[in-house]
Amino acid sequence: MEGTNNNMKRRIRILVAKPALDGHDRGVLVLAKAFRDAGMEVLYAGLLPTPESVARIAVDEDVDVVALSLHNSAHLSAFPAVKKWLKKLGAGDIQIVGGGIIPPADRKKLEKLGITGNFGPGTPLNQVIEHVRKVAKKKWVKDQ
Amino acid sequence: MPKLSELISSAESGNRRDIGKLVTIMENRSDGYSSLIKRISRKKKNTFVVGITGPPGVGKSSLISRLAAEFSKRERLAIVMIDATSPFSGGSLLGNRLRLENTDNIYVRSMATRGSTGGLNLALGDSLDLMSYLGFTMTLVESVGTGQDETDILHFADRIIMVLSPGMGDQVQALKAGQMEIGDYVVLNKADKPDAIIAEKELMETLSIPDLSKKHSLVKVSALTGEGIKELVKLIDAGRSSKAKDESVILREKERIRREILEVLKSKDDIIEMFAKKVVSDDLTREEAVLEVLKKILK
Amino acid sequence: MPATNRTKKAYKSDTEVLKGNPRSNSSGFELKDYYTPDDVKGSYKSKLGAPGEYPYTRGIHPDMYRGRLWTMRMFSGFGTPEDTNGRLKLLLSHGETGLSVAFDMPTLYGLDASSDRAHGEVGKCGVNVSSLKDMEVIFKGIPLDKVSTSMTINAPANILTAMYAVVGEKGGVPKKNLAGTVQADILKEYIAQKEWMYPPEAHMRIIRDMMIYCTNNMPKWNYISISGYHIREAGASAVQELAFTLADGFEYVKLGIENGLDVDSFAPRLSFFFNSSTNFFEEIAKFRAARRIWAKEMKETYGAKSERSMKLRFHSQTSGYSLTWQQPLNNIIRTSVEAMAAILGGTQSLHTNSYDEAWALPSEQAVEVALRTQQVIAHETGIPDVVDPLGGSYYLESLTDKMEEEAYKYFKTINAMGGVVSAIKNGYLQKEIAATAYAHQRKVESGELKIVGVNAFSKENEQPINVLKIDFNAERIQRKRLREVKLKRNEGNVQRSLDRLRDIYSRDENSMESIIQAVKAYATLQEISDVGREVFGGWKEPTII
Numbered sequence: 005m006e007g008t009n010n011n012m013k014r015r016i017r018i019l020v021a022k023p024a025l026d027g028h029d030r031g032v033l034v035l036a037k038a039f040r041d042a043g044m045e046v047l048y049a050g051l052l053p054t055p056e057s058v059a060r061i062a063v064d065e066d067v068d069v070v071a072l073s074l075h076n077s078a079h080l081s082a083f084p085a086v087k088k089w090l091k092k093l094g095a096g097d098i099q100i101v102g103g104g105i106i107p108p109a110d111r112k113k114l115e116k117l118g119i120t121g122n123f124g125p126g127t128p129l130n131q132v133i134e135h136v137r138k139v140a141k142k143k144w145v146k147d148q
Numbered sequence: 149m150p151k152l153s154e155l156i157s158s159a160e161s162g163n164r165r166d167i168g169k170l171v172t173i174m175e176n177r178s179d180g181y182s183s184l185i186k187r188i189s190r191k192k193k194n195t196f197v198v199g200i201t202g203p204p205g206v207g208k209s210s211l212i213s214r215l216a217a218e219f220s221k222r223e224r225l226a227i228v229m230i231d232a233t234s235p236f237s238g239g240s241l242l243g244n245r246l247r248l249e250n251t252d253n254i255y256v257r258s259m260a261t262r263g264s265t266g267g268l269n270l271a272l273g274d275s276l277d278l279m280s281y282l283g284f285t286m287t288l289v290e291s292v293g294t295g296q297d298e299t300d301i302l303h304f305a306d307r308i309i310m311v312l313s314p315g316m317g318d319q320v321q322a323l324k325a326g327q328m329e330i331g332d333y334v335v336l337n338k339a340d341k342p343d344a345i346i347a348e349k350e351l352m353e354t355l356s357i358p359d360l361s362k363k364h365s366l367v368k369v370s371a372l373t374g375e376g377i378k379e380l381v382k383l384i385d386a387g388r389s390s391k392a393k394d395e396s397v398i399l400r401e402k403e404r405i406r407r408e409i410l411e412v413l414k415s416k417d418d419i420i421e422m423f424a425k426k427v428v429s430d431d432l433t434r435e436e437a438v439l440e441v442l443k444k445i446l447k
Numbered sequence: 448m449p450a451t452n453r454t455k456k457a458y459k460s461d462t463e464v465l466k467g468n469p470r471s472n473s474s475g476f477e478l479k480d481y482y483t484p485d486d487v488k489g490s491y492k493s494k495l496g497a498p499g500e501y502p503y504t505r506g507i508h509p510d511m512y513r514g515r516l517w518t519m520r521m522f523s524g525f526g527t528p529e530d531t532n533g534r535l536k537l538l539l540s541h542g543e544t545g546l547s548v549a550f551d552m553p554t555l556y557g558l559d560a561s562s563d564r565a566h567g568e569v570g571k572c573g574v575n576v577s578s579l580k581d582m583e584v585i586f587k588g589i590p591l592d593k594v595s596t597s598m599t600i601n602a603p604a605n606i607l608t609a610m611y612a613v614v615g616e617k618g619g620v621p622k623k624n625l626a627g628t629v630q631a632d633i634l635k636e637y638i639a640q641k642e643w644m645y646p647p648e649a650h651m652r653i654i655r656d657m658m659i660y661c662t663n664n665m666p667k668w669n670y671i672s673i674s675g676y677h678i679r680e681a682g683a684s685a686v687q688e689l690a691f692t693l694a695d696g697f698e699y700v701k702l703g704i705e706n707g708l709d710v711d712s713f714a715p716r717l718s719f720f721f722n723s724s725t726n727f728f729e730e731i732a733k734f735r736a737a738r739r740i741w742a743k744e745m746k747e748t749y750g751a752k753s754e755r756s757m758k759l760r761f762h763s764q765t766s767g768y769s770l771t772w773q774q775p776l777n778n779i780i781r782t783s784v785e786a787m788a789a790i791l792g793g794t795q796s797l798h799t800n801s802y803d804e805a806w807a808l809p810s811e812q813a814v815e816v817a818l819r820t821q822q823v824i825a826h827e828t829g830i831p832d833v834v835d836p837l838g839g840s841y842y843l844e845s846l847t848d849k850m851e852e853e854a855y856k857y858f859k860t861i862n863a864m865g866g867v868v869s870a871i872k873n874g875y876l877q878k879e880i881a882a883t884a885y886a887h888q889r890k891v892e893s894g895e896l897k898i899v900g901v902n903a904f905s906k907e908n909e910q911p912i913n914v915l916k917i918d919f920n921a922e923r924i925q926r927k928r929l930r931e932v933k934l935k936r937n938e939g940n941v942q943r944s945l946d947r948l949r950d951i952y953s954r955d956e957n958s959m960e961s962i963i964q965a966v967k968a969y970a971t972l973q974e975i976s977d978v979g980r981e982v983f984g985g986w987k988e989p990t991i992i
Contacts, residue, residue: 013176014176014178015238015239015260015262017172024552024567024568025552025553025555025556025558025564025565025568026552027636027640027641027642028640028641028680028681029641029681029991030680030681030682030768030880030881030884033682033881033884033885033991033992034682034881034884034885034888036241036992037241037881037885037992038885038888039239040234040237040239040240040241041234041236041237041239042237042239043237043238043239044239044240045239045240045242045258045260046239046240046241046242046992047242047245047258048241048242048243048246048992050246050987051641051988052556052564054563054564060164060251061245063164063165063168064164064167064168064251064255064256064257065168065242065256065257065258066165066168066169066171066172076552076568076571076572077568077571077572077807077808078552078567078568078571080567081566081567081568082567085567093164093165094163094165094166095165105804105805105806105807107806107807107914108806108911108914124772124773124805124806125768125770125771125772125805126771126772126773126805126898126901127772128891128892128901128902129888129892130892148179209990241992243990243992244990246990246992247987247990249987
């Protein structure tokens with residue numbers, strides 16, 4: 005019985021993580037709750053996960069999107085490292101959305117690697133949520 | 149998307165990416181679900197399932213982390229952790245796996261209840277079949293921990309650990325009334341706390357009530373210090389050799405069928421409503437309406 | 448020309464806010480239309496007193512800024528120890544005597560530049576210190592007997608203190624003459640900033656060791672700066688910042704007393720670090736309430752006799768969280784208002800943030816504007832001319848009372864849980880803050896709270912601003928230096944000193960002297976930290992979400 009009822013409707017699964025030495029978790033905790041309230045199933049990687057462990061959680065949990073946030077200027081090394089690990093684990097299709105204190109020039113570099121969003125502090129949650137929905141749906145189309 | 153058979157054989161060889169994808173197919177009952185179920189249900193169910201339940205805040209996840217560290221030394225271990233779905237948004241925070249320490253050799257999957265009653269996810273049964281099929285020798289399942297009616301874990305687990313902790317007062321009192329007897333092992337966690345002795349005495353009294361149908365083992369542990377974990381592991385191992393009575397297997401299957409039927413009914417609410425109106429307007433008797441509903445659903 | 452529907456709507460929504468909506472502040476206090484003498488209870492003498500008089504509500508000095516302006520302390524530090532040494536010397540040549548050093552993330556977590564986890568982070572948010580060698584370079588040519596140095600370091604504060612002491616000793620300045628501050632407030636790390644190495648009990652024991660050692664050997668060293676700044680940044684309201692920070696402070700006072708120190712021998716060395724955010728009056732009330740609560744508790748509960756123990760001294764920094772990346776020049780205005788609140792609240796020193804910090808590490812131009820903001824307030828506005836100029840305002844005094852009252856409610860809850868450490872271990876404090884942060888964000892989303900340039904008066908296309916570009920080769924340089932240090936040092940000495948520390952850590956003896964020995968032997972920051980990790984283990988916080 006495929007897709008019997010509403011409870012089996014596909015929901016966006018998302019992992020929020022700070023993949024570096026950065027304990028400023030206000031943003032990710034707020035985002036986790038906001039994603040839940042937008043109807044998503046939300047995982048949180050906890051404090052100080054390595055890029056590898058973030059990718060491994062994403063893979064086990066088969067999330068659609070990994071949302072990364074850093075305020076410690078390590079985004080140019082840490083975000084691509086997560087991307088690299090996802091590819092290595094056969095999960096290059098999992099979307100990465102970035103955020104934090106990211107200078108404009110770095111945004112472009114991240115975009116080129118397929119890491120999208122790259123929202124600054126104080127971005128309205130709806131804007132982030134809409135973006136996540138957009139990239140998740142894009143992935144779902146490919147999943148078919 | 150690769151073909152289902154490719155996914156399955158890749159998952160069989162231990163590819164966690166593809167195990168993850170298969171569980172997703174089951175959770176969403178998306179394309180390929182029926183053939184996947186057919187394929188895996190042919191194999192004998194031999195993953196030993198330990199359910200961990202208990203009120204919120206007793207340290208279920210931390211206890212699982214300790215058990216996982218022990219069992220993963222010699223088992224192919226999977227862990228399924230269930231969190232509540234928000235009734236308002238349909239979303240969920242799957243926070244349980246945060247307590248796990250080292251998951252390198254353990255497949256861990258978090259699930260939301262998705263409106264399913266009894267503290268479990270409808271895809272749990274299917275997922276356990278999948279774990280069996282893929283050769284996981286043991287699966288630990290953490291139920292949601294709302295502290296409410298969560299006896300459904302009975303229908304999926306070979307052995308159940310009821311976790312309690314000292315200083316829970318009213319919550320334990322409430323459990324005494326009905327729920328505690330589902331545990332094969334009653335575990336008093338946080339034994340490192342000073343009030344553990346009082347809680348233990350209270351529990352001993354409760355557990356010796358004569359009309360409790362099962363025999364329980366009370367184990368004092370501390371997920372923080374590791375105290376009592378080895379003893380609990382031994383008890384679980386002992387329970388393993390006496391598992392798998394045919395009648396319990398049939399009981400479990402019965403329950404799964406019942407749950408599936410309830411899910412079907414939930415999804416056909418519009419039909420039921422249509423016939424309810426006819427009963428109210430005296431066009432049909434209730435009995436007739438029931439038959440009509442069933443006919444209509446079966447079509 | 449008739450107004451379009453859109454402008455009509457915009458006008459309507461603005462006037463609606465101005466009319467009948469109930470007003471409240473970050474602390475959730477409902478505000479009246481206006482305040483009268485009936486809103487102010489208690490006598491002038493008991494509630495306020497003159498500036499410099501108990502309970503110090505109006506300030507800790509009789510003349511405040513008439514005597515001496517607040518210290519404009521801008522903290523800095525990035526890249527290699529050489530970069531930071533250059534910056535510090537530049538500041539000294541401009542007449543500054545108070546240095547303030549920021550460290551990079553690996554240093555803050557007790558990891559060496561060569562650690563896998565340090566990759567990409569060496570020298571980024573501050574200077575990297577992996578061994579004594581780096582500290583020698585940072586302070587090369589700086590007269591440590593003439594300057595005071597503030598170091599923003601927490602979990603490994605004992606090791607950095609030891610390094611500073613050794614650098615001083617090698618340069619001929621005895622420990623007793625070294626002046627400065629380490630942040631070392633581990634409780635707020637568990638509550639908010641989340642940079643720790645060991646479980647709370649272990650870190651508290653290390654703070655105890657520093658407290659006793661410094662009280663006896665480094666009398667000019669402020670071994671702790673009790674910080675609400677990060678608690679606020681993590682999402683707390685003003686009253687939560689006030690309550691949680693003071694609760695932390697009392698916890699350290701208890702620690703000292705329980706370990707046999709006379710309260711007046713160490714309490715004068717305790718100082719505070721608060722956030723100054725955009726709700727002007729709420730912030731001023733918070734600072735005034737903090738002084739009054741501290742004075743009363745120190746006198747009445749903790750038996751302080753010396754006035755210096757009762758006077759709450761504090762550094763403040765404008766709110767980093769209030770800065771927006773949209774229309775970044777607006778941040779100059781926010782910072783100005785926040786700086787005025789800190790000054791009207793009686794701060795002893797102030798760091799003003801740069802307008803571009805939501806975009807990147809601050810550029811030199813932005814840092815200069817931030818400093819000029821303080822100078823304009825100091826020299827052009829007349830604000831510092833009269834002590835506590837807002838004292839006696841019905842509104843402000845009522846708000847100060849309310850702050851105090853609500854803080855005591857939090858103290859009661861925390862005490863009922865068994866103190867701050869328990870309230871950290873059960874996740875209470877962290878959850879309170881996360882809940883406030885989310886509620887705040889929801890209000891912004893709904894438009895109930897307006898933020899200019901974000902959800903009001905926003906523009907379609909934001910133009911990027913010029914931001915600081917740094918070439919980071921610090922990682923390579925630091926790794927190389929570390930290799931050289933390890934080649935040159937005597938391995939036997941290193942191992943012996945670490946073994947000795949392991950022994951002292953396990954036996955609960957004062958560890959400061961053995962940390963100093965390990966530092967001298969050029970054991971690295973991480974090697975020393977790892978001894979603690981072996982003995983005490985790590986720490987995983989309770990689940991907050």
